[in-house]
Amino acid sequence: MSESVSACVLIIGNEILSGRTQDINLNHIAKTIGAWGIQIQHARVIPDDAQIIVSSINETRHQYDYVFTTGGIGPTHDDITAECVAAAFGVKLIEHPDIAVRIKSRPAPDDVMASRLLMARVPEGARLIDNPTGGPQGFAMENVHVMAGIPRVMQAMLSSLDGELRGGAVVHSYAVEAFTGESQIADALARIQNAHKTVDIGSYPFLREERYGTMLVIRGVDRDLLQAVAKLIMTAIEAAGETPYDLGWQ
Amino acid sequence: MSESVSACVLIIGNEILSGRTQDINLNHIAKTIGAWGIQIQHARVIPDDAQIIVSSINETRHQYDYVFTTGGIGPTHDDITAECVAAAFGVKLIEHPDIAVRIKSRPAPDDVMASRLLMARVPEGARLIDNPTGGPQGFAMENVHVMAGIPRVMQAMLSSLDGELRGGAVVHSYAVEAFTGESQIADALARIQNAHKTVDIGSYPFLREERYGTMLVIRGVDRDLLQAVAKLIMTAIEAAGETPYDLGWQ
Numbered sequence: 001m002s003e004s005v006s007a008c009v010l011i012i013g014n015e016i017l018s019g020r021t022q023d024i025n026l027n028h029i030a031k032t033i034g035a036w037g038i039q040i041q042h043a044r045v046i047p048d049d050a051q052i053i054v055s056s057i058n059e060t061r062h063q064y065d066y067v068f069t070t071g072g073i074g075p076t077h078d079d080i081t082a083e084c085v086a087a088a089f090g091v092k093l094i095e096h097p098d099i100a101v102r103i104k105s106r107p108a109p110d111d112v113m114a115s116r117l118l119m120a121r122v123p124e125g126a127r128l129i130d131n132p133t134g135g136p137q138g139f140a141m142e143n144v145h146v147m148a149g150i151p152r153v154m155q156a157m158l159s160s161l162d163g164e165l166r167g168g169a170v171v172h173s174y175a176v177e178a179f180t181g182e183s184q185i186a187d188a189l190a191r192i193q194n195a196h197k198t199v200d201i202g203s204y205p206f207l208r209e210e211r212y213g214t215m216l217v218i219r220g221v222d223r224d225l226l227q228a229v230a231k232l233i234m235t236a237i238e239a240a241g242e243t244p245y246d247l248g249w250q
Numbered sequence: 251m252s253e254s255v256s257a258c259v260l261i262i263g264n265e266i267l268s269g270r271t272q273d274i275n276l277n278h279i280a281k282t283i284g285a286w287g288i289q290i291q292h293a294r295v296i297p298d299d300a301q302i303i304v305s306s307i308n309e310t311r312h313q314y315d316y317v318f319t320t321g322g323i324g325p326t327h328d329d330i331t332a333e334c335v336a337a338a339f340g341v342k343l344i345e346h347p348d349i350a351v352r353i354k355s356r357p358a359p360d361d362v363m364a365s366r367l368l369m370a371r372v373p374e375g376a377r378l379i380d381n382p383t384g385g386p387q388g389f390a391m392e393n394v395h396v397m398a399g400i401p402r403v404m405q406a407m408l409s410s411l412d413g414e415l416r417g418g419a420v421v422h423s424y425a426v427e428a429f430t431g432e433s434q435i436a437d438a439l440a441r442i443q444n445a446h447k448t449v450d451i452g453s454y455p456f457l458r459e460e461r462y463g464t465m466l467v468i469r470g471v472d473r474d475l476l477q478a479v480a481k482l483i484m485t486a487i488e489a490a491g492e493t494p495y496d497l498g499w500q
Contacts, residue, residue: 015452017290019280020423020467020500023273026295030269040267045276045293048452052292075433076453077440108433115436150455173270183325183358186365190327202265202298203326205400217270250270 005168007033008064009043010056012071012081013149016045025070025154032158037167038066048072053084061088061144066165068158071149073138075115085141086123096122099136130160169221174230175247177215178237181205185214188236196229198222217250255418257283258314259293260306262321262331263399266295275320275404282408287417288316298322303334311338311394316415318408321399323388325365335391336373346372349386380410419471424480425497427465428487431455435464438486446479448472467500 009029015021023045030040041064046052053072061067072081086093099120108116119136122128129138129145131153138147138157147157178185182205193201199220206213216233218226234244259279265271273295280290291314296302303322311317322331336343349370358366369386372378379388379395381403388397388407397407428435432455443451449470456463466483468476484494 014450014469015454015467016276017280017293018421018423018469019277019284019290020452021454022277026266027269027272030267034269040269040295041297043267043295045290047291074453074455076436077443078452111437112431112433115433116431118436152457171268173268181362181366183362183365186326186368187361193327200264202270202328203324204265204271205324207402217265219264219268 003168005038005066005166006041006064007038007066007068008060009040010053010060010067010069011043011045012048012053012069013045014047014078016071017047024151025149028151028155029068029070029158032155033066033068033165033167034171036162036165037170038165039171048078048080050080050084050087053081054088057085057088057144061142065143067144069144069146070154073119073136073146073148075118079118081146082121082123082139085126085139085144085146088144089123089125089141091124091141093121094124095120096126096128096137096139098128102134103136129157132156132160171219171221172223172226173250174218174223174226175215175250176218176230176233176237177206177213177245177247178242179211179213180237180240180242181212182214184240184242185216185233185236188239189216189233192229192232192236196225199225199229201229201233215247253418255288255316255416256291256314257288257316257318258310259290260303260310260317260319261293261295262298262303262319263295264297264328266321267297274401275399278401278405279318279320279408282405283316283318283415283417284421286412286415287420288415289421298328298330300330300334300337303331304338307335307338307394311392315393317394319394319396320404323369323386323396323398325368329368331396332371332373332389335376335389335394335396338394339373339375339391341374341391343371344374345370346376346378346387346389348378352384353386379407382406382410421469421471422473422476423500424468424473424476425465425500426468426480426483426487427456427463427495427497428492429461429463430487430490430492431462432464434490434492435466435483435486438489439466439483442479442482442486446475449475449479451479451483465497 126139237244376389487494
């Protein structure tokens, strides 16, 4: 089997933990890097607290192939991600000339420019992550990729990493559904899962137009095997007296 | 100052990490328990992996006043939360008579009933969390509250905990916004934040109808203080030559 490449996402921001903001970055990152052959194995939502950010980076960066952070790289007092990444790596925070050039290309009064230049600070030795929206760049320190929290900006930064990261085997998904309760097919599913340990069968109940149903999602790197397992599941659904619907590749 | 009560949320499910499903439970839990005086300080998204679920529960349950989990309590092979909570607490998994009664009230063939009864398993000593949708109940083991992953069911279970949990001071939010960049007011904000360390000032840039703006959200337990800080921020916005908009209590 091909190599698996793992990632951890750290979502930094009090506003997510307080419920003020609904995070949509994790989902976007998962889909995007999944297509590049990188699987998120862990995600954390943490507050704007220097000690917690530093320890979260250091706990995760050795454990996963990649760490992606979102949030906390703006120009205000609650934007502390860059200094925390520098502290986590034990290096100085420096003003990166390429980010400073970009910031200075938009004129501003001295005090405003001084605040905007806070966004040019990166840990010494960081590589830049381009920001196709035209704003200040993100950065990467070894395997830790630091991006904005605003979804539109984060998505632009992430897109600029396309082709830059080492991907492994891409995990594909194939889905089947039926208007049946999970319990009706649970035994058969367990047997099929047990017999095919290299795929991951997820069972997700739903309620649609007042009818209960179950969607089965088969994930794995071997497309032929996924289709074979999907056929086994459809046969099991028929054996339970229900009609399987082949939803195909997802 | 009044006591602060903390919570950690563990979102269990491969489908969230793969990007197949957008989590909306964290946000709902944050808003709901926030109103009860309980603040989420940490959240994790973890896979359907027994070892990881057990260690995540044990790492967090001593560190926060409450732990809430979502997902993995259905009747299929990938639903392993109950057995993991039992393992984390070092107790047996038992069939809870009250959940079994509810499950048996809906007739089913023997094999289907056997699968459905898997949802009656709870760690020995667990208390039930009611499920007002009529489905099998959730449960709590000491400070760990185990709920469904389906948002409609999770929300029903959480609502049944209203009045059951020990809340501390409720954190209120007051918001102000202006069509100004963050950098224009960053210095003043930092000064105001520094002078009022018991409130938390969040700065959130936005783009609305092609205009850039910044929303300032002031959070804390003392409502008079929040209003006073909001006034200081509005004055700072005026001093920067912009118009502040008082958004009031959030």
